[in-house]
Amino acid sequence: MTKLMNIARKHCANFDVGKCMGCVFIRTDKGLFFKLEKKLTGRSCSVDKGCDYFETVVMPGIINNNTTRR
Numbered sequence: 001m002t003k004l005m006n007i008a009r010k011h012c013a014n015f016d017v018g019k020c021m022g023c024v025f026i027r028t029d030k031g032l033f034f035k036l037e038k039k040l041t042g043r044s045c046s047v048d049k050g051c052d053y054f055e056t057v058v059m060p061g062i063i064n065n066n067t068t069r070r
């Protein structure tokens with residue numbers, strides 16, 4: 001398992017035994033919403049090829065959480 005895949009396994013709520021559940025959050029001027037992203041749902045985790053959700057939601061959450069614990 002690659003380092004990125006291991007981070008996704010531990011911290012991404014979509015990670016399910018190597019598969020992606022594909023539930024992504026979207027913020028608009030009307031609020032915060034979630035949807036099932038067809039290009040992710042039920043497919044193997046693609047974090048090693050690049051995943052927008054991982055980069056824009058999961059990693060900032062980890063970094064923010066580590067910063068506030070100090």
Ligand code: SF4
Nearest residue numbers: 012015020045046051
């Ligand atoms: S593809 Fe992205 S959203 Fe899906 S499990 Fe992997 S890191 Fe999480």
